[in-house]
Amino acid sequence: MGRTGVVTPVIQIEPVTISGATINNVTGHNADYLESNGIGLGTRLRIIRSGEVIPKVDEVLSATLANIPKQCPECGSQLEREGVALVCHSDNCVAKLCRQKAHFFKVLEIKGFGPAAIEKLATVPLVHFFEQMDVNHYVGFGFGMQQSVNLNAAIQARKAKSVTPAKFLAAFGIDGLGESTAQKILDAMRLEDLLFSTPDDLTHIPCIGEVTAHSIAAGLQENLTTIKMLMDHFKFEAAREPESGALAGYKVVFSGKMELGSRKAIAELAKKHGADVLSSITAATTHLVCGANVGKAKTDKAEKLKVMVLSEENFMELIDG
Numbered sequence: 473m474g475r476t477g478v479v480t481p482v483i484q485i486e487p488v489t490i491s492g493a494t495i496n497n498v499t500g501h502n503a504d505y506l507e508s509n510g511i512g513l514g515t516r517l518r519i520i521r522s523g524e525v526i527p528k529v530d531e532v533l534s535a536t537l538a539n540i541p542k543q544c545p546e547c548g549s550q551l552e553r554e555g556v557a558l559v560c561h562s563d564n565c566v567a568k569l570c571r572q573k574a575h576f577f578k579v580l581e582i583k584g585f586g587p588a589a590i591e592k593l594a595t596v597p598l599v600h601f602f603e604q605m606d607v608n609h610y611v612g613f614g615f616g617m618q619q620s621v622n623l624n625a626a627i628q629a630r631k632a633k634s635v636t637p638a639k640f641l642a643a644f645g646i647d648g649l650g651e652s653t654a655q656k657i658l659d660a661m662r663l664e665d666l667l668f669s670t671p672d673d674l675t676h677i678p679c680i681g682e683v684t685a686h687s688i689a690a691g692l693q694e695n696l697t698t699i700k701m702l703m704d705h706f707k708f709e710a711a712r713e714p715e716s717g718a719l720a721g722y723k724v725v726f727s728g729k730m731e732l733g734s735r736k737a738i739a740e741l742a743k744k745h746g747a748d749v750l751s752s753i754t755a756a757t758t759h760l761v762c763g764a765n766v767g768k769a770k771t772d773k774a775e776k777l778k779v780m781v782l783s784e785e786n787f788m789e790l791i792d793g
């Protein structure tokens with residue numbers, strides 16, 4: 473099971489020996505795979521060891537009725553179908569909680585929280601580690617005195633050290649929101665704004681597709697309370713100024729009379745921060761910056777092409793971060 477609760481089905485087979493190794497099961501990939509190949513009780517399969525190591529299904533010789541797992545193998549909760557995958561959504565799934573925590577501690581480089589320790593602490597909400605856990609609490613969970621001191625010290629050390637907002641976000645294990653993607657998004661918007669962004673806001677950011685945008689927005693909503701509470705306990709480094717400028721990848725059109733300077737001066741500023749300045753709105757345009765008296769035809773066209781429309785002030789905020 474993955475940290476987002478996705479369950480990978482395993483196909484149990486009658487044991488066979490291939491190049492000296494006995495094979496009892498092979499991966500079933502996902503629910504869609506089992507269904508479309510008709511893999512269930514009594515299916516005949518040809519198994520190979522790919523690269524002579526990992527056994528896998530090479531061919532389905534005779535399909536049967538697909539047998540899709542209904543319950544989480546770890547907690548017994550009803551599994552839900554999401555696209556091709558099977559997902560355990562139970563908040564009480566210890567396996568899921570453990571994997572989320574393992575990911576969190578690993579990404580944030582908090583030492584000492586190995587698999588055995590995490591299993592003991594599986595049901596402790598993340599916020600508690602930063603707000604109320606002290607040495608005595610760890611002792612209460614069955615840790616020895618020295619280990620309790622070490623675990624508590626590791627959390628305190630994390631609090632004292634700074635972290636980039638991108639790494640902080642990546643620690644929550646949200647599907648599609650790894651550190652580099654988080655950084656790309658945070659180059660375009662502040663952490664506080666990202667937390668309340670819609671999938672639509674996110675698709676305006678270069679290299680975020682629609683599926684990823686939905687996944688990120690949903691994941692942020694699901695973790696919102698925890699993220700907001702934990703933000704108080706982390707010291708954030710100022711957002712990194714990307715080498716190529718805060719507006720790298722932006723294709724901007726300016727329209728109307730600018731109030732904050734001549735249009736030429738503002739366009740120069742945009743270029744200095746890495747944006748391409750275009751003369752008219754096309755499908756390639758990412759942002760339309762509107763001064764005074766912009767014609768409706770222009771804003772309509774921008775809307776139709778899903779170009780983000782900004783006021784001059786919005787635009788300046790992008791540059792200032």
Ligand SMILES: [Zn+2]
Pocket residue numbers: 544545546547548549560561562565566567568
């Ligand atoms: Zn479960």
